Amino acid sequence: MSYVIEMLNIRKEFPGIVANDDITLQVEEGEIHAILGENGAGKSTLMSILFGLYHADRGTIKVRGKEVKINSPNDANDLGIGMVHQHFQLIHNYTVTENIILGKEGGFVLDTRQGRRKIKELSERYGLNIDPDSVIENISVGMQQRVEILKMLYRDADILIFDEPTAVLTPQEIDEMMDIMRALAKEGKSIIIITHKLDEIKAVAQRCTVIRRGRLIGVVDVASTSTAEMAAMMVGRQVNFKVQKAPAKPGEAVLEVKDLNVLNNKKVLGVKDFSLSVHAGEIVGIAGVDGNGQSELVEAITGLRPIESGSVSLLGRDITKLSIKERNDLGLGHIPEDRQKRGLVLSFPLYDNFIIKDFEKRPFSHHGLLDKPQIKEYSQAIIEKYDVRSGEGVNSLAGKLSGGNQQKAIIGREITAQPKLLIAVQPTRGLDVGAIEFIHAQLVKHRDEGNAVLLVSFELDEIFNLSDRIAVINAGRLIDIVKTEDTDEYAVGLMMAGIKSGKEVG
């Protein structure tokens, strides 16, 4: 079989780091080809080169056997290459049709009618199930991703690049996504997928290129390689998928939420009569399908969102009326859901990001003057402990870090501050398996040091791995809270759908 894409001996340097060091990637026609590598290994960089966003310092690219120069995403489009970025690039108040044909149709007036027909046709052909007339902000993340896929298909792309497509999807959506990819491959499309989830590679890919620290480690046949082998190949050691932890020794209540009601963005109650307590020395996991009030609950506890009624107390003190700063200073830590929006100032260097909550405290400042050497020393310790990789160490701008390393930086900052209550929302989103193992161990260690951890995750695996108790949320209500050892994924799955011990909960 011939190669549809060949990237030969690609090299790309950024200040202080070789992101791609002599990497070769060969994709066969009609195959689903996975790229696996640690956070910061250079996967996104390699794909950005193929899509014309970056330009290699060295190396050759061949498309369908012919050597090409790809200077911009337009060139990539012309060669039939499409890409879905991890952060979608859709205009929120435009319809699906408008988003798709934008930038493709010539002339000043959008001819939506013809575009609409083609979109409907494509949607049916690949089972995407998309209504061309809905407005982006009203559809789910999973749907938005399909719009991105349609965008590529509409431009007649037959080489499709997906950069961590499943990081933002719910488990159900991931299954559907896998089906769509198989359907696309069947129609003769060639697909490159970056993912940290080995099960997904197993489920769809034929071959997998493994890279580590910018270098090619090897190409494996997926069917004949176990996930453990792939993981070991990528991190260079055995990875333990199961978290080691002793039974919890819960102490007094650290967080107490009573009868909480919170409005969501649509101005209706997103959290309803919610009560929950988290004790020192335990991890409570909130299980639920995305969009069932988890974000509103977390924002209400952290002070980012006003509440309608009820109360929140931290260490026995009512914090309902306290400012965000006062809550943070009382010992609240928060790994936010959206790392780029809330978690980091992307244009600040890492060291400035590490002190964003504590810059007014000693030793980071005295009498209003920042103490740079102290700040850098503190930051250096975080990036070393949490293995935050970047070109220029603590001086790197946060926005230049790879997605997973941004996440590690936030987690490192929050745990290092030793909060009495740590709220971790999707803490391992976008992390490689080695990093997940490490972060899980850190969360357990934080628990063992006598702190409370409230974990929000859409992945049942993670919930079951870490939690001592599991609280299930559905449509803003607490369905039930159970000890992890007394339940199983099936029961929790049912409760997530609003069904408690066989009865439907209204």
Added chain:
Amino acid sequence: MAKERLLKEHKAGSLLVSLTAVVAGILAGCILLLVLGRNPMEAMRLIIHGSVSDPRRIGNTIAVATQLILIGLSVAFGYKAGLINIGGSGQMLVGGCVASLWAYYGQGIPRPLYLVIIVVSGAIAGGLWGFISGFLKAKFNVHEVVSCIMLNWTALWIIYETIPAFMVDPSVASRSASVPAAQSLRTPLLSQFFPRSYINWGIIIAIAMVFVIAFILNKTTLGYQLKAVGANRFCAEYAGIKVSRNIIISMTIAGALSGIAGVTYYCGYSNMIYRNQMPNEGFDGIAVALLGNCNPVGVFFAALFFAILKAGKGSLGAGAGIPPEIADTIIAVIIYFSATSVLFRRLWDRLFHGMYEKKLGKMNIKAAGPSSDVER
């Protein structure tokens, strides 16, 4: 490995980009002059002649630069917190007005104290104007551009009424009585080097402010917060930084800087206030900040450059019948190019990549294409 380092591709820095904007502006001016059938070299010569050919002219150019530095700093400071301060004119007017009132009614105060009083009260008045914009933005989400424009006109009409009431010049109705030189910021200490020029203490204040603002932005927790709010409000909020408070502080300090510019202008440079004239400096300050990349030191040099153009343009009409608007055109083109500096950055990066590729070619290695890594 060493060789590979040597072969690293260059990236355009902001200084290079700003300089390109300047050159492009001057080129555009030259082309315009050619179209008009004039000699561009002659125009350049006249501008230089008019601005720096003798001590008096140099002194005047410095005096013009004084206001531009201060307002440029004002705009840049607001911009760091994500705010667009186009209220410099109004802030200048109120600052200048308060200082002028002291000049007329505060005679007999010992001079060092008097100087401190007028500068501080001008800063307070301008700061109040900035505060109002900041407050409206923070509490009622009124866009600062809207409130700044309204406050510019409010200031103008207050001055319109204040002049006939408190600063009457019996001979002319259209402006205030002029501030006696002894009550202004002018000082023999500086004038002796630049005789008969308008140079005054203002330039010393302006230079000091360059350092003060750079210090605040880079070394203090205040500057840190302001920048965090400007760069990512959502993250600042998450971290417990009070966004509203910082917006107000930022606009107040920006207003105070423009207020001081009003003092140096109306009690040092022109020494009088026209009843019905919105000072242009408030808007020129935006250009200065833009060209200076909102960096205090950059602002300083950008202001000097614009001051040369502004001070020199008078010679154009007088000397050779060249329309002095040419200087304004050059300024306008530079503003345009600094605002679209991304284009220059790309251009340079492309150029650098070409050079890089050529070098690689000599070494028989292939590069994959020109670079367009745009900073995000």
